[in-house]
Amino acid sequence: MKYFLFAVLAISTLLSFANATDQSPLLLAKPKIVGGExxxxxxxxxxxxxxxxYSDANSALDVAGTQYQSEPFSYSPSGQASATMVDCGLGDDLCHLAENxxxxxxxxxxxxxxxxVNCQAAGGIGAIIYNNISGVISGTLGEGFIGNIPVIAISQNDGAILLDKLDSIATINLSVKQDLTQSASCGASFxxxxxxxxxxxxxxxxxIEFLKVNIGEYDLSNGASNAKAIKRIYIHPEYDEGSTFNNDIALIELVESSDQTAVKLLDYNTSKQLAIANSPATVIGWGNVNAYGPNDEPPVNSQPNQLRQVELYLLSNEECKDQLAQAYSDxxxxTYSSNQVGITNSMICAAFSGGVQKGSCQGDSxxxxxxNTNEGWQQIGIVSFxxxxxxxxxxxVYARVGSFTAWINNITQGIAIESSYDFALTPQNKAQTTPLTVTNNTNLIANLSFTLLADNTSSNGFSLNTDNCTQLSAKQSCQIQVDFDAKTLGxxxxxxxxxxxxINIPTSQSYLSAEAIAASNNINTQLSNGSSELRWFSGGDQPWLLDNxxxxIMSGAIGEDQQSAVILTFSGAGTLSFDWSVSSEKNIDNPDESFGILYLIIDDEPIKFISGEVAYAKVIIDDLAVGEHQxxxxxxxxxGTNExxxxxxxxxxxxxxxxTALPSPLPSPSTSTKDSKSSGGSAAFILLIFSLLTLRYRRI
Known part of the structure; x- marks a missing residue:
């Protein structure tokens, strides 16, 4: 069965409504779509x-009459540059031979x-950045980029070719559309x-560097000139991102205030009364207009640029539970009971009537x-799943807004703290730290203290440093430091x-989580002959296993919404290579939405992933810098399903x-005066490691 959040995972996917001709329940053939209003x-x-x-841009690269595949960096200026090339290495300093x-x-x-910027400061007239893994970079220079030279990206392989053609004339052509283009990922309400x-x-x-909010939007094709920057995001601290999606609500704080008309939020008791009465409700968005059955793959995306709406009717939670239990049973x-379908008091349901299928879909999230009340339109729910x-x-199913009135008030009118932080899978005995921002959204000076409350007595690896936040002026922010020492496994x-x-100042709370995972001597023996230079760890819902x-080694046998990881920590600069494979379910209609994924993450940065049926393939990562690596x-x-x-x-x-060759030692009376060099022998270390880390956009 396909069980989907109504969110869009691919950047290009937009929002709308599904509205199909009538058909019998649970018919798995795709229904005919007639669109929403x-x-x-x-x-x-x-x-x-x-x-x-993003800027809608096109680029071209010609070197000595040969065309090379290139991609423009977001926020790169338009322009043409034609000259010979210079090898600037990593570009971490001025490239002194870059003039013209x-x-x-x-x-x-x-x-x-x-x-x-380092290229331009040294007199360079254009920049070509080549990848350090296979494929062409898809990256950004950031909205505040101050340079004015064209900057493009090419593949690792083409970069190696061009290093041998530095004396050839390279010509860059880059054209950028002036107006920013926008792709909607979700809906929201001001x-x-x-x-x-x-x-x-x-x-x-x-x-938040790349995500913005367009308030009062109607037609997405009008561009993003009015989109507002995000300052901070607060996710409900008890949001369940697993199988229940309970407390599926978040607040976005903008950098600047808006004078746009705001929607009123409906209280909890009134929402219950309206649901019991099966009152009409309207949902709006830019989501997918194609309906489909519970076992269908989602049809080809069909998202309008203009805002759409559809009228449904509310269900009481008891009615919703009964309907879902019957649907799952059929x-x-x-046989499923009404208590097995996961509907909580913080959710509210809506359905359609009149023989025409309609409702929210992917992208309406x-x-x-x-x-519509006697006080005008009020928001009763948030599109969830x-x-x-x-x-x-x-x-x-929608998040019931009235269940979160206190939480919303605590954040917007009180002392707000970032909602949660997960240190994820952490090798045993490793210490980690992170700052959390605390903001006083009141007009009062607040004297604060902080307490850690553990779910169980073994959760003693966390500690706080709150010295900077004992007193906080109105509308000001500070940071506390959170430390986790992974001494105790689990x-x-x-x-x-x-x-x-x-007592007049409301406060919020935050959750911290982590999992300390054990060293794996078996993996160390299997892959690195027991090397003391390599520190191996494995864990998650199931550890990795030896392939006999x-x-x-291979991932452990995991179930739905689970993970299996292995981690290696080591020191030093060098090159990493390995062969990896995966056999898993893959979404054929939208490859960006893979259902079983093997990720490679180096030093907290996602590098690449594979999914579906992929035979062993070699990956080479060059230029690992000096220092500790994970x-x-x-x-x-x-x-979803298994494949x-x-x-x-x-x-x-x-x-x-x-x-690295060591410098020659100084001569001494007791030794030969001949120069000596360190030998160049390089021991090959076989290594492997897995860990769940929050994926971040890779910029380097």
């Missing part, structure tokens, strides 16, 4: 779109924007001043479910409680240290 412009001034903004030349720069170590409400699953992995030929799209047997979770000396048929291979499964052998495998993992 076009909203009237101006009717929903608080409707907002979470958008990725094109800089050829390797990816790694520092931001793309710094590389480009609730006043600088605050926007959306679904937690829309923003749980968001990078679908799976077994985070948008508002609204009711459903089974299939616009399926008669399965009501759509999962750990604590809650940060903020206490104020003024060859010197390899390499992670992480296999994750979604909550293939459902496992990931790894072998031939080799780390080759960089060899």
């Amino acid at each position: 076009l909203a009237a412009q101006g009717d929903w001034p608080w409707m907002s779109a979470l958008v990725f903004t 030349k094109i800089c050829l720069i390797a990816r790694g170590e520092i931001d793309f924007s710094v590389k480009a 609730i006043g001043e600088k605050w926007v409400l959306t679904a937690a699953h829309c923003v749980e992995d968001a990078n 679908l799976n030929n077994t 985070g948008g508002p479910l609204l009711v 459903g089974v299939g799209c616009a399926n008669e047997a399965f009501p759509d 999962k750990h979770k604590v809650r940060i409680v903020i206490n104020s000396n003024d 048929t060859e010197p390899a 390499v992670t291979w992480l296999y994750k499964k979604d909550g 293939g052998t459902d496992k990931a495998s790894l072998k031939n993992v080799i780390f080759t240290p960089t060899v």
Whole structure:
């Protein structure tokens, strides 16, 4: 069964509504789609779109008459540059031979924007940045890029070719559309001043450098000139990102306030009364207009640019539970009770009537479910999840806004703290630290204290340093330091409680979590002959296992929404190579939405991933810098069906240290005066390691 959040995982996917001709419940053939209703412009001034903004650009690279594949960096200026090239290495300093030349720069170590600025500061007229792994870079210089030379990206292989053609004339052509283009990822609603409400699953992995909010949006094709920057995101601290999606709500704080009309939020008791009465409700958004059954693959995306709306009717939670229990029972030929379907008091359901299928779908996530009261339109829900799209047997499920009134008030009108932080899988005895921002959103001076409350007595690896936040002026922020020392194996979770000396100042709370995982001597023996230089760890829902048929390892047997990881820590500069494979379910219709994925993460940065049926393939990572490194291979499964052998495998993992010649020793009376050099022998270290880490956008 396909069980989908109504969110869009691919940047290019937009929002709308599903509306199909009538058919019997649970029919698995794709129904005929007739589309939703076009909203009237101006009717929903608080409707907002979470958008990725980018410059629509094209690039071309010609070197000595040969065309090379290239990609423009986002926010690169337009322009043409033609000259010979100069090797600028990593571009981490001024390239002193770049005067009137094109800089050829390797990816790694520092931001793309710094590389480009260093090129221009040395007199370079254009920059070509080549990858340090296979494929062409897809990156950004950042919205605040101050350079004015064209900057493009090429592959690792083409970079190696051009290093041998530095004396050839290279010509860069880069054209950029002036207006920023936008792609909507989710809906949202403006609730006043600088605050926007959306679904937690829309923003749980968001990078606010690239995500913006377009308040009062109607037509997405008009561009992103009015999109507002995000200052901070607060996800409900008890949001369950697993199988229940409970507390699927988040607040977005904008950098600047807006005078746009705000939507009113409906209280909990009134929402219950309206649901019991099966009152009408309207949901709006830009999501997919194609309905489909619970076992169908989602059809080809069909998202309108203009805002759409559809009218549903509310269900009481008891009615919703009963309908879902019956639908699951019919679908799976077994019996489910109403208490097994996962509907909580913080959720509300809506369905359609009248024989025409309609409802929210992929891309509508985070948008508002609204009711028309004697006080005008009020928001009763937030689009959260459903089974299939616009399926008669399965009501759509929304986060009930009235359940979160206190939390919203504590954040927007009180002392706000970042909602949660997960140190994830941490090798035993490793210490980690992170700052958390605390903000006083009141007009009062607040004297604060902080308390850690553990879920169990073993969660004693956390500690706080709150010296900078004991007193906080109105509208000011500070940072506390959170430390985790992974001495005790297992999962750990604590809650940060903020206490104020003024009962009129509401406060919020934050959750901290981590899992300390054990060293794996078996993997060390299997892959690195027991080397003391390599420190191996494995864990997650299941540790990795030895492959008894060859010197390899494979992921543990995990279920839906689980993960299996292995971690290696080591020191030194050098090159990493390995062979990896995976056999898993893959979404054929949208390859960006893989269902079983093997990730490679190095030093907290996602490098690449594979999914589906992939035979052993070699990967080479060059230019690992001096210092401590943590390499992670992480296999994750979604909550869908199983395909293939459902496992990931790894072998031939080799780390080759960089060899640096030592300076000749000074002569002494007791030794020969001949120069001596350190030998160049390089021991090959076989290594492997997995760990769950929060994926971040890779910029270097």
